[in-house]
Amino acid sequence: MNFPSGYRVIGVATLAAAIVVGTAAAWAGGGQGADPLRGKPLATGYALGTKTRDGLGKYYFGREIAHFMSHVGAPWLERPERDREERPDLVMKALNLQPGQVVADIGCGTGYFSWRFAQAVGPQGKVYGVEIQQEMLDMLAKAMAARGVTNVIGVVGTPEDPKLPEPVDLAIFIDVYHECSHPAEIIAALCRSLKPNGRIVFIEYRGEDPGVPIKPLHKMTEEQVKKEMSVQPLDYVETIKTLPRQHLIVFRKKG
Numbered sequence: 001m002n003f004p005s006g007y008r009v010i011g012v013a014t015l016a017a018a019i020v021v022g023t024a025a026a027w028a029g030g031g032q033g034a035d036p037l038r039g040k041p042l043a044t045g046y047a048l049g050t051k052t053r054d055g056l057g058k059y060y061f062g063r064e065i066a067h068f069m070s071h072v073g074a075p076w077l078e079r080p081e082r083d084r085e086e087r088p089d090l091v092m093k094a095l096n097l098q099p100g101q102v103v104a105d106i107g108c109g110t111g112y113f114s115w116r117f118a119q120a121v122g123p124q125g126k127v128y129g130v131e132i133q134q135e136m137l138d139m140l141a142k143a144m145a146a147r148g149v150t151n152v153i154g155v156v157g158t159p160e161d162p163k164l165p166e167p168v169d170l171a172i173f174i175d176v177y178h179e180c181s182h183p184a185e186i187i188a189a190l191c192r193s194l195k196p197n198g199r200i201v202f203i204e205y206r207g208e209d210p211g212v213p214i215k216p217l218h219k220m221t222e223e224q225v226k227k228e229m230s231v232q233p234l235d236y237v238e239t240i241k242t243l244p245r246q247h248l249i250v251f252r253k254k255g
């Protein structure tokens with residue numbers, strides 16, 4: 001996870017700890033020529049290369065994968081200025097969720113977006129908040145209870161598989177995909193979990209824009225996202241550019 005100027009709010013020590021925790025977990029079982037996270041041979045599109053400070057040294061279609069953000073950094077997800085920086089109101093408008101739909105919020109963190117999705121799909125709908133860190137799911141449960149939200153369900157996923165219990169209308173990655181250690185596997189698993197016509201949406205800080213104050217590994221270009229999705233059973237739909245710093249890139253299940 002990146003800690004740009006906007007990350008100053010929760011203090012350098014906390015942030016440094018978050019990076020260290022994420023790094024140690026990410027490299028458990030590493031080895032040259034093998035997937036550093038699993039010890040298995042690398043799948044198509046992957047390569048090992050130079051490990052930079054913010055990355056795993058594992059590359060996918062030429063992009064170094066970033067460290068995931070530890071739960072230690074969770075207060076940053078709830079920073080007061082986030083509403084202004086990320087405009088969740090515009091995200092919700094762009095997604096146009098319908099009552100009764102099922103949403104998978106992959107890498108939901110503390111649930112900054114999950115409760116908004118829950119409101120939009122209403123009591124007949126459901127939101128699965130998927131996380132690889134139990135600590136995040138504990139914070140999610142607490143935050144949803146405090147808001148009186150009952151249709152957000154926490155799910156422990158693995159880096160390769162979100163373990164969704166039912167098909168979904170929308171799977172969304174908000175500031176998450178760039179730090180997924182197994183992007184090919186997790187997207188393939190999600191494609192199997194999408195309802196016919198279901199969508200996968202990525203919200204990422206714009207890699208094309210040097211004015212966006214985020215470190216390079218924590219941004220993605222539209223071209224890179226499209227390249228990585230081109231090997232999946234997905235059709236590109238559109239890129240929504242109404243957000244101040246991010247783009248919202250929409251794909252739909254093929255066929």
Ligand SMILES: C[S@@+](CC[C@H](N)C(=O)[O-])C[C@H]1O[C@@H](n2cnc3c(N)ncnc32)[C@H](O)[C@@H]1O
Pocket residue numbers: 001068069070077106107108109110111112113130131132133136157158159160162173174175176179180181182186
């Ligand atoms: C920067 S946080 C974003 C949290 C949330 N989406 C938000 O916008 O507030 C990234 C989160 O993604 C989670 N994550 C990373 N890889 C994941 C994966 N493969 N499956 C599920 N969660 C993942 C991390 O544990 C971390 O909590």
